[in-house]
Amino acid sequence: MAIQVIRDRIFQIETEHTCYQIQADRHNILSHLWYGPKTGGQVMDYLQDYPDVGFAGSIADAGNDRTYSLDTRLQEYPCEGTGDYRISAAGLEDSRGLDLRYEGYEILEGRPVLEGLPQIREAGNPLQTLVLHLADKVTEVTCDLFYVVDEENDAIIRSARFENRSGRPVWLDRTASLSLDVHHGEPVGLITFTGKHNKERQFTRRRLEQGIVSAGSTRGTSSHQQNPAVILTGPDTTETAGWAVGAMLVYSGSFRADAEMDQLGQTRLVMGINPYGFRWKLNPGESFQTPEAVLIRSDEGLEVLSLRFHRLIRQRLIPPRFRNRPRPVLINTWEAAYFNFDRKTILDIARQSADMDIDLLVLDDGWFGSRNSDNAGLGDWEVNEKKLEGSLQSLIEEVNAAGLDFGIWIEPEMVNEDSNLYRTHPDWVLKAPGRGPVRGRNQLVLDMTNPEVVDHLFQVFSKLLTDNHITYVKWDMNRSLADRHSDHLPEDRQGEVHHRYMLGVYDLLDRLTKAVPDVLFEGCSGGGGRFDAGMLYYTPQIWCSDDTDPHERTLIQYGTSFFYPPDTVGSHVSASPNHQTGRRTSLDTRAAAAMPGTFGYELDPETLDDLEREEIRGMNQLYRDLQPLIFHGRYYRLTNPGQGMALWQIADDDRVLVQGLVYETEPNALRRRVRLRGLDPKAVYRDADGMRRTGQALMTGGLLLPLTSGTDAPVTVILEREKTQ
Template identity: 45%
Template sequence: MPITYDSQKRIFKLDTKTSTYALLVYRENYLVHLYYGAKLPDDNLASLMYRGRFDSLSPYNPKVEDELFSPDINPLEYSTNGAGDFRISACSVRGENGDTVTDLRYVSHRILPGKPKLPGLPATFAGEDEAQTLELETVDSVTGVRAFLLYTVFEEYGVITRSVRFENRGSAPVVLERAYSACVDFPGMDFDMVHLYGRWAKENSTARHPLQHGIQSIQSKRGMAGPNHNPFVALARNGCTEETGEAYGFNLIYSGNFAIDIETDTRGCSRLLMGINPTDFRWKLSPEESFTTPEAVLVYSDAGMGGMSRTFHKFYLNHLMRSEWAKKKRPLLINSWEAAYFDFDDDKLAAFAGEAQKLGIEMLVMDDGWFGNRCDDHRALGDWAVNEQKLKGGLQSLIQRVNALGVKFGIWYEPEMINPDSDLYRAHPDWAVCARGRDKSISRYQCVLDMTREDVRDNIFRQMYDVISKNNIEYIKWDCNRHISEAASLQLPPDRQGEFFHRYVLGVYDLMDRITTAFPHILLENCSSGGGRFDAGMLYYSPQIWASDNTDAIERLTIQFGASLCYPIASLGAHVSANPRTSLKTRGNVAMCGTFGYELDPVKLTEEERALVRRQVADYHKYYDLIRYGDFYRLTSPTDNPFFCEWEFVSEDKTEALTTLVVMRQPEHVFHIQYLRGLDPDRLYREEETGEVYSGALLMHAGLNLSCVSWESPDGDSLVRHFTAV
């Protein structure tokens, strides 16, 4: 059994195929963290709780009768505020007395088959035979608040997920001021912190730096995850490389304000917290009410950062991405945005579709500009009615023309936004997010709709349903092009304004759930000015997310490599655009490390370019399963190497491999060896283009000498090689 409880030692042990997580119910029912790391057969782990003798500045509970135990020193399983632990805390509850002293103690536990759903939140899922869940009930005896700590063990994946459900069993309202999803203590600081940062058109840059004494944190308070920081962090043990050493990955399944905090104390021990950002968060919990935190995903790898990433990839494909399109073959699409922007009509789009069909492209996506009086980005957001002056004969006529060519049809929406110059705003100015008495900030000529309000969500849903239900729409691009300022809702009372940000995210999830439930066969792709909302919460609803508005192939290397630390290649929205910096060949090879598609005007392609596009389309189908379901290896990172970027896909049965090399810029030397990974060393592999046969051992340990290729290749060139087992 993956979850066991030793009633004599009072130790819980959570085992996956690669890892063990252990905790102890200590004296006076303190929950103490013992261990998280490589799998252990032992259960005599209680001594791991000690961190040495505490000093006179650390309070202790005399009832415990242990001179080595203090809440300020020992690794508490779910740290609380004001009860003797002075490190960063996971939980803080303000009770009716006005103080925030919180002291959660163990009451009972249950071990359940499968995994319960989290109400109103995206979360991982499992059948009763695929996972097991531990529910630890704890209580604060003064306020009556109970916290149920939930741990689900996915034994076959090396994954543990965590969340917390708070229930007010007291007689008076309380306010949650900190409600993190996970708290993990480590007996050391010999780690590098790895995380993703960026901005618009420069998302998912990778940062790696050693832990320092003090508090290190990445956060968002933008109302959404945003491109600046991603709700993912890894702790890489000193010496951990791409394929060797220990790595711990932490990802929050949440699309709102988050915080990941790591404190290294004076003893050199480290605590990681992950959850809702406590800045601007206050949740009033009346008697008998409950609150559930988003889910945190924990991955342990003893096969380096690459092993950690491949675990996330497989796990999310099978246990987070609920859309039928997670495993169903997706159509190869072309998007109209970079080809036409707002300047299109039905004839131009039909012409796009006709040219695309000749190239083997299977879907046309009509981007921004099809609704209301939307001739530019200054107006009409919120007015989701078809502009029949632009689309003569209406949307149905256009779709019929496109479908008659054998091409599917998709459409763009930005459901959460509103322009002041719109009919919806003129009718309901109070529906735009704004704090009472303050002016509204404008970003990109638009405001944010108050998604905490059911009447707002109902209106947008009805408008979307009216268009989608009457037309053969098979794809939706859901965009979101600004963040939230003056955050408040005119519908919430003053004592609940601190709930606004979380209620906003819950409202977005509700609307997405209603759309995907009403139209389960539609392929939904998320976008937020590119990859500004690339998070696991969105993956629950949409199996692919536009990775960046920057479609330059060289810039995309860093963006896509960074995202791949946690998110599946099958989720990375990547297109071939008309960007002239690199060849069409390289643009295709880079976009193939993602969902693959086109973002250009097919009418303007030369005959030579058309022939290359047809080959790319053929490769899309040829390598579809290998790229989306195979193991991904980052061979040479563009962050670490200024000249080359290389990656590889290997099929699960190790019978097929595909490698790509991009020459970002010519090196001062020409010697270059490419070392493959993940192959069977005892098998022979034939390289498709040359017919040469190599052992897996040679390809991985001696490598392929690509010196001639790197010498002959100009900046921006690329090379793809395909290997199959003999």
């Protein structure tokens, strides 16, 4: 049993490698006892030993016991207004605060379904769920804490559901998905993934000091600037040693993760919907469900933590029908033509792409309405038959005849003011009353809190996808939310706009992906502005970044790899000089950077010479051969890009791919050496030249890399494991 009840009021969750303990104490406060390696059956309540700390008040129930203070104790789900001055997980807009006390528990086989939210799926080995029932007798608000246990992946999936059992409305202003308190004893580090458009998910590590460090977004999306996934570490944690706890929010909207080190050296992590601007009204009898957050712990370094998250995402998050389905090598028309194309342009790209052994052509922005720039037409999803010189389906048939499948770009959530949709429904956008709108890319945001808007979009896009032979959709979202007002919602629910917006997006995604289940959807938000576990529930891959410069991409993909496996990463070979940085690089450099992902092209085939076309044919053949390894193998970060090269390893039981870029080639230098990981020490591995080495040798002595020349020099080494007789 993954979940055990010990002495009636102590709850123990065990996964394959970890143990998590909770106690309902004598005052019915949920105390956090332990999250770490298995304890050999030991209950860790003996660590709950607290002195009388000055200015740390005690709850009324404690009487004269001044050692009992919620400002010092490790708690499972701390609330506002209880004398705990640290960051809290839950709160009401109520001067009486919120004081949730333990009332009971349930243990469920399987997991409850979260209506309208992405969630870890019930797939593969069975899950088990612990539900802890809490209640505040004064405000008559209840809270159920959910702990869904995935033993195999060492994952504990947390969420909370609030219910108003009083006879009057209440307003929630803080509803975290998880809170985790960490014992004192050693310094704690925090890893976050920061950035901006074209430079997402940059690995950022700091040592926590007394105070609060926040990572979050108020943009209505998970954002380019921060990612809803963070890691707590020990002081000396490396890729292969030390403890690390990863927390990944299964959500795509405004979020916050706060890490606080308190006056006693204890650390608290709280993660969930961003409380900034959040105010959720609960009428009597109504409930509110938070998004899920996944906790995974490793005591063998960051590498094992990543491997566990990768396995969880592959097994239990992405749509099951795409887990083992080969993905196409595609070409996207955006950097080839931008808005400036006609039918001949598209067919020329298609024929040349087919000649280079590409599988799929994606028609990007500009195929609909009056969309000849990014200033008009967004929202008018009627095919521009004048521009395409015929129907969309007739164009698709010609592309198919050339030997390619057909994909299309859409941006459902946005609208230009210069569009028929906006002129007809100006009330369908988010806009503060009495003020001019905040524009982004000269577009406004449709009010996805309004079911009428969602229904309209479903009708438009389901018709598009059923009337035309489209096999792939790139779903884009090219601005952040700014105006927080919906004409659809009453004034006392305007604090719900951001979350209801996200629920509307999830509703549309759910309905569309079910209506056309064989269509491959790729998420995008100006590149990686919504690269998160919430979107991966609906779209098995996400465009990693609009920056396709191979040097920059290795930095972006390095940060991405800590939580997200390579088969979720949209990565393409683009033109040289690169359209984002102007950097010139070779085709094999660009291919090496794009290979650990879903692979494709962002370039104009017309600009390529015969030698480059032949090189692309070879790259496509190599990628197809390697795709099963890339999509199902174990991913290892062999270097940190700060070491002057970005190298990774992907291995399964038969093959090993060592790949990456050496940023600078030194003169008069020995060949670089890198130690491989995760191999069978007794097995023999053979390279393309027939050189044989044992796994033990490769993991201890290492692999000598090929000689390189120039900057951003590509490295690709494939090792085959010899079969034993």
